[in-house]
Amino acid sequence: MDTFERWLLAGNRWVLIVLLAVMALIIFANVGLRYLTNESIEWAEEVARHLMIWLTFLGAGPVLRYGGHIAVDNLQDSLPRGLAVALRCVIALLLLGFFAFMVWYGWLYLQRAQFQTTAATQISFAWVYAAMPIGGLLLIAHWLLIVRGYMRERVFASDAHFDANASASL
Template sequence: METFETALMRVNRGALVLLLAAMALIIFANVVLRYTTSESIEWAEEVARYLMVWLTFLGAGPVLRYGGHIAVENLQDALPAQAAVALRGLIALILFAFFGFMVWFGVLYVERAQFQMTPTTQISMAWVYAAIPVGGLLLALHMALVLRGYLQSRSFASDDHFDANASASL
């Protein structure tokens, strides 16, 4: 399972790096061209916007697994240990229900938008909206991988599961 988790994180992080790099490169090139030639890349803003959508949905899972989303923890801290565990279990169930909602309605949204084309690049909006169910699936998967630690002690993942040599080579 640890090998799967490590591979998932590497692929997820790699996709995030590629999306962010592509977005930054497109915007940088567009700004340079606009100021040096008074012309801009016609499709740059549209593509950067859609890359940002994908970046947001693909990045939500790793942020969740490290406890980076906003949380109100005062109630958990005030409760006895067993009640706090039960509350975290309820929170986890609500989160999984929301992730299921994202996947279900995301797929419906993709189906409904499949014939709508983007204004400039003329690609199907289904490719853009596919970020919703993919992000929901990744959120559920990341949550499942950190669920035990979250339920027991409200602990989240760290980079401990990565090979020290691989981290040093980055």
């Protein structure tokens, strides 16, 4: 399981790095071209927007596993340990349900939009909407890998690349 987790996290990170780099290059090229020639790449804004959508959904899993999403912890901090664990179990189930909801409705949107095409690139909107169910599946995978530590002690994963607790104390 540790090998799967390392490969999942490394693969997820590299996809995010590539998507962000491509998006930055497209925007930089478009801005440079606009200022140098008064012309712009007609598909640049659309592609950058779609890459941002993919970045958002694919990046939610790694942020979740490190505790980087906004959370209100006051209630569970004020409860006795047993009640706090019970509350975290309820929260874990609600999150899992929400992620499953994302996958299901993302799939429905993907199916409904598969015959519509984008304005500039003329690709199927299914490629854009696929970010939601794929991101939801990644959220489920990341969540299942860390949920035990979260429910018991409210512990999130940490490593040299990202540590929410270290950045919160700065």
